[in-house]
Amino acid sequence: MKTLSTSAGFENLADLVRRASWDATIDPCDQDDVARMNASSDIVAKKLAADEPIYGLTQGFGPLVLYSAESEMEQGSSLISHLGTGQGQPLDPETSRLVVWLRLNSMRKGFSPVSPEFWDKLADLWNRGYTPAIPRHGTVSASGDLQPLAHAALSYTGVGEAWSRGADGRNVLKPSREVLGELGTEPFEWPVREALAFVNGTGVGLAVSILNQRSAVRLVRAAAALSGRLARLLRANPEHYEDGIGVARGQVGQRRAAGWIRRELPEDLTRDPARPLQEPYSLRCAPQVLGAVLDQLEHAGEVLLREANGVTDNPITFDDEVLHGGNFHAMPVGLASDQIGIALQMAVYLVERQLSLLLSPSTNGELPMMLTPRAGRGCGLAGVQISATSFVSKIRQLVYPASLTTLPTNGWNQDHVPMALNGANSVAEALEFGWLVIGSLGLGVAQLEAITGQEPESSGVWSELAGISPPLDEDRPMGAEVRAAGGLLDTTAATLLAEEGS
Numbered sequence: 001m002k003t004l005s006t007s008a009g010f011e012n013l014a015d016l017v018r019r020a021s022w023d024a025t026i027d028p029c030d031q032d033d034v035a036r037m038n039a040s041s042d043i044v045a046k047k048l049a050a051d052e053p054i055y056g057l058t059q060g061f062g063p064l065v066l067y068s069a070e071s072e073m074e075q076g077s078s079l080i081s082h083l084g085t086g087q088g089q090p091l092d093p094e095t096s097r098l099v100v101w102l103r104l105n106s107m108r109k110g111f112s113p114v115s116p117e118f119w120d121k122l123a124d125l126w127n128r129g130y131t132p133a134i135p136r137h138g139t140v141s142a143s144g145d146l147q148p149l150a151h152a153a154l155s156y157t158g159v160g161e162a163w164s165r166g167a168d169g170r171n172v173l174k175p176s177r178e179v180l181g182e183l184g185t186e187p188f189e190w191p192v193r194e195a196l197a198f199v200n201g202t203g204v205g206l207a208v209s210i211l212n213q214r215s216a217v218r219l220v221r222a223a224a225a226l227s228g229r230l231a232r233l234l235r236a237n238p239e240h241y242e243d244g245i246g247v248a249r250g251q252v253g254q255r256r257a258a259g260w261i262r263r264e265l266p267e268d269l270t271r272d273p274a275r276p277l278q279e280p281y282s283l284r285c286a287p288q289v290l291g292a293v294l295d296q297l298e299h300a301g302e303v304l305l306r307e308a309n310g311v312t313d314n315p316i317t318f319d320d321e322v323l324h325g326g327n328f329h330a331m332p333v334g335l336a337s338d339q340i341g342i343a344l345q346m347a348v349y350l351v352e353r354q355l356s357l358l359l360s361p362s363t364n365g366e367l368p369m370m371l372t373p374r375a376g377r378g379c380g381l382a383g384v385q386i387s388a389t390s391f392v393s394k395i396r397q398l399v400y401p402a403s404l405t406t407l408p409t410n411g412w413n414q415d416h417v418p419m420a421l422n423g424a425n426s427v428a429e430a431l432e433f434g435w436l437v438i439g440s441l442g443l444g445v446a447q448l449e450a451i452t453g454q455e456p457e458s459s460g461v462w463s464e465l466a467g468i469s470p471p472l473d474e475d476r477p478m479g480a481e482v483r484a485a486g487g488l489l490d491t492t493a494a495t496l497l498a499e500e501g502s
Helices: 013-019 031-049 062-066 072-082 093-107 116-127 146-156 176-182 192-199 203-234 243-249 252-262 286-309 331-359 382-398 420-452 461-468 479-499
Strands: 087-090 135-137 161-165 171-175 316-318 321-323
Touching: 013 203, 013 286, 031 116, 031 316, 031 321, 072 146, 072 192, 093 116, 093 146, 093 161, 093 192, 093 203, 135 146, 135 420, 146 176, 146 192, 146 203, 161 176, 171 176, 203 252, 203 286, 203 331, 203 420, 203 479, 243 252, 243 286, 252 286, 286 331, 331 382, 331 420, 382 420, 382 479, 420 461, 420 479, 461 479
Parallel strands: none
Antiparallel strands: 087 135, 161 171, 316 321
16 A cells, blocks of 8 residues: 655645545654644643633533533543434545544644544554545534534444445445454544544535535536537637737636647647637637636635644644634635535536537537437437536536525524535535536537547547447437546546646
8 A cells, every 4th residue: 555644734635635545544643743742632631730621621512611521531422422413325435534534634733632542543543444434414514513523433433334445446334333343443432632623623524625626626627628629629719719818817727727728729720711700708718717717716725725734623722721712613614615616607607508509500610400410300419408407507506605504503602603514515416417517518529520520539538538429320318428428527637637737
């Protein structure tokens, strides 16, 4: 197994996600880690010895902070037990691994009074593949993602389920106690200090949002490649994508998106005299739209990266003091997630409009309606377009900003909440539909090549796309082709971004 060590901070989300993958391992605590963690514990011990109140240790949780507590072990069990109210299908195992990785990365920084020995136990299990099953619904993301993180913590006690990864790489759900047994580990209890540091954090909404941001960037990359391919096949005016236009405006994302589009254009491409000097906006303004989306995604990514490199539990220690505060409030994650969703739908809408341009004789160069070679007897891509339109509508419903749906809860305590995970879950679902729209335009490009007799290159993504969606000699069900095309373009975009260092 390749070892990717944990550092104090990460420069980009791509590196962070890579270091939390199945092929990565977390280094055990080194001397500096141990010193920081022990120093934090010593601060807490001094405050306890001086009979100073500390949330969760000497006092109850939430509005019950008014009441004293006596047993730290009992408090740890109480904390994760009463929060075991999450519901819904579990997050996928890759997301769950990222969730735990984010919490471990936070807990070793020395702001939380976490035992290095307990941390090493969790890290060792992560390295050996232990991955709790985390239900995706039931948190308001205010005191962190309490419910889903509590379910993750409960999994280590043998309660609930965990993912078991087979030799074939497939993951199946099994009872937690059984999976722990397979690893030769007995279930264990959580002391309250470690329990607080684990569940009082933004890690679940953060993990989902990070993966959403990475998927959305790939989607923009795929949309740019499709825009370029479409412009090439139609012989649209290549001036629309010249770098000088972006230089004049000065927007970073626009220049980057235009460069991606130009990558699909031959250097000697000239406008077909039958094409308009200025294409409809869905083609002409693709760099401006996709670039604006990319800039928003990059900004959201910066916020998420800072969150991932930071500490979001409560209380924390700093300069010999125990500080009670609100770092677990997931507003940064919530607003970044909302931003990702809003930007995403704009990119997908552009793609749907390009599909519409492609299917109408008034804009596709008087090719057959719906690109059917059997007009009247055949319907071509009519069904594909109708579904794509439905997907865009669904995306718009899903990306309504979750931050606008805040409701007070938990007595008088959580009177302002961000609903970050609710929003991130919806954006994740919106992305699934977004890739279907990408796949729909992919089929359009494949059929355009076929109907105009333009053969794709002998290898590469466009050749593979032609294999997924061969010429429409007669109508056929195309749902599976849409999914396969979306998957191919997702993989291709990931490869291109990696080659480009993004």
